[in-house]
Amino acid sequence: MNNNDPSYREQHRPSREFPTRAQYLEHELEILAPRRWRANLPFRDYRFEFEDWVPAMAATIGKIVMVAAIVGAFAGPLGLSSEFVIENARYEMIIAAVLFVILFSGFLIPTANLAGTHGPLIPMIPLIVASGGHPMALGILVGVFGLALALLRGGSLLARLTSDGVCGGLLLYLGFIGVIAQIKVLFSWADGFGMGHIAFIVVFATIVMYALLEHWRLRWLAIPLGCIMAACIALALGAPFEFTTEPGIPNMNPAYWWGEETGWQVGLPELHHFIAVAPFAILAVAMWSPDFLGHRIFQQLNYPPKARKALMNIDDTMRVASIRQLVGTTLGGGNLASSWGTFMVPAAIAKRPIPAGAVLTGVLCIVAAVWGYPMDLAVWPPVLSVALLVGVFLPLLEAGMQMTREGKTSQSAAIVVFSSALVNPVFGWSLTMLLDNMGFIGDRERGQGLCRLDRWVIPSVMFVGLCAVMLAIGMLPGIPAMLASFRVLD
Template sequence: MSQPNNQSYRDQRKPRRDFDSRAAYLEHELSIMSPKRWRLNLPFRDYSFELEDLVPALAATIGKIVMVAAVVAAFAGPLGLSDAFVVENVRFEMLIAAVLFVILFSGLINPTANLAGTHGPMIPLIPLIVASGGHPLALGLLVGLFGLLLSVSKGGSKLMALTSDGVRGGLLIYLGAVGLFSQIKALTAWANGLDMGYVAFAVILSTIIMYALLARLEMRWLSIPLGSGIAFVIAIALGAPFEFVTEPGMPHLSPSYWWGENTGWQMGWPELHHFISVAPFAVLAVAMWSPDFMGHRVFQELNYPKKATKVLMNVDDTMGIASVRQAVGSVLGGGNLASSWGTYMIPAAIAKRPIPAGAILTGIMCIIAALWGYPMDLAVWAPVLRVALIVGVFMPLLEAGMQMTRNTTSSQSAGIVVFASAFVNPVFGWSMTMLLDNLGLIGDKERGKTLRRTDRWVIPGVTFVILLAIMAAVGMLPGIPALITAE
């Protein structure tokens, strides 16, 4: 029976012994929460900490180290910056994220906004951004501006509402499958590079068995720490080389250091031409947010009880916080590109936990990792990293997509999304299939008839045309030379 609306979270809490199972207890916790938007939410008064919160926090910390390192390294390579620069900037970025945003916003002020993470799909475009005369600060400021405009106009939630289950499911299947294959390939290549291919085989085989058993026991929320731990033990036991090299320390905190002419990025402050050159990439980065954010909220919808609507991720608020985090982080000197934090949200949803408690633990772990140094080496070691991403992100994406495409109409839309995404990229696949689906040309033909003209073809059509033009400009369409090229 549902609780009276005037009762507080603390009044409605019940001890674990009152429930038949741990899952029932966690679902009750989700159902009685009523987070206050843009107001102070306190631990133990508005939410509690559970053992399950440690899992997404650990997964998020590992993911943060890895993804920010990938982004900063993608900038540093073409700019001729050293590995030491990359490590220091990553540590600085983790402190920015943890202290200013993860704990403050997602943990205390707006618990329905997901943590602001890293924009992985933009990584392959970074060398082109640099070659086109781009500046990391100019890019960060424009991404923050465009993202804030999308958040204020509630464009993110509108696009999510116009995307059917079939289109969402197909997008998740594509992202999950491609990510899964890439991680297996990367782990195998790492092992073969050491002439120890058997290490990759043993790690992957043990991961498959572990994941299957956890799925059988309905304990998949344990897959990241358990899988990473098993991978570490097996790889070490088989003789794979590993050592700690990042020592404890504090990174530079001054923006003047990071944006100096001869220090930090060694680029100085951006000028007008820098903003012009990165504008198309900034628009594309923000356009990529909608399918990314949508995929993360789907995991909550699939794993939370139906009545726990008050704790579902608010897409527009998440975009707003990611935008502010992007602009502030860039001004301070960080090289991260912000997005919704998938390595946190996906395991948190599977573990049936709300955002705030795990967010605070994530912030604490990120601070510890940044200052201590040694955990960064462990998180980026290939067996630990690849297994964490496989079981914590890509396998759940694949499974969620399959759950959403069980009937003929949804599977038809899903198939077109996969086809179009493989042809160009997921942004192209999502935007084109959303248009075709809403027009009733594929998928549920009756659904299109219930939509207003604006929702049926104007918004999807304009979205597709704008994204198509931007992708043509930066050379993302197969066989079509980029309209914007490096001089």
């Protein structure tokens, strides 16, 4: 921040001076002047508003679910119990809340989105374990590779080389597959106890509620209202539910978690463990760029044009996520970090900046981890699926449609969706970025305005390198893994 610029406190005006609440919130975004790597204090540099509770609630629900999913994906192949999964998830939430969510995003570096969980990597975890991978080795390498990319400012470079059409296509693809997946989860849950109609009623009520909130311009209330509505409908119709997680504090000793007979029961990793997980770690960090870019673009679509300083910084977010990964893994956590989507998407919809919501998210995560009972409610399928539907996937679909209205952008978006469906979003993003920047599709004038390095050298290296990694670990459909260490998967 320039010392001559007026501070946030000097420019702040009470909400009663604005004709509408939306205008007040937009003004708050426009006057935000974050101090990077210096203390940002409430009321001097930002304020708490009741809208901040929306992303905080959504982020806490998402955190419980995603961390439990990551740890559970490791625990299954390693033969660990469900009790271990809950305890490690609670441990991870306390680490994230105290050391990173509140300290970093809330006070020291409010230009960084919260360090969340790397959801797209979950399906690959059984492959990692089967190939001889070690959770600590994977976490350390993801942190090291991510920090290297952040220090070289690679995240912002790749964001600059990705056009609106490619971004819009990614948002459409991620939003669509997310909606389909959550609806399937709901019906699978309801069919499990012979009451499939509950899933239909919950989804139908969610559609009506979301449409009404859109009409009333109250979409930022979708997550809390949707969760309450889904829980009430499911309970009223006889869906089974009970609290099982009791209050308590998990074991805070890292030696316990990385013991040979305690915690993960795998001991400390050796060199061959790092070699086995290296390709997966490279791919995990490569997935960061489109994920981080999508979150920043979503902010831009919902924030006023003058709110540039309130936007998340991709490189700062990568630095925080990498440091969080290294520290969390060393302490014994099983989480794999990424940009926190279940926080950023609802925060952007509610027109709120990062720091205030980050502090409230940290507080709620600590309460949920220590209290225990909220974890049971958050992972209950009707609550979880509705929160993800209205808080993440439907907004992603809307943002993707908004970015692909023009014919030039729709061409690139279609190729992203097509190629992502063939392999995964990393393949679709890297291939379409190359084709788009070379002028084969999309806005050809944009491609002609790029230098040779940006137009085809960097995109080509990215695409070929990522394909080589995916080929090595067997992620290209119909082609077996090429590395000898992965033959166990054949």
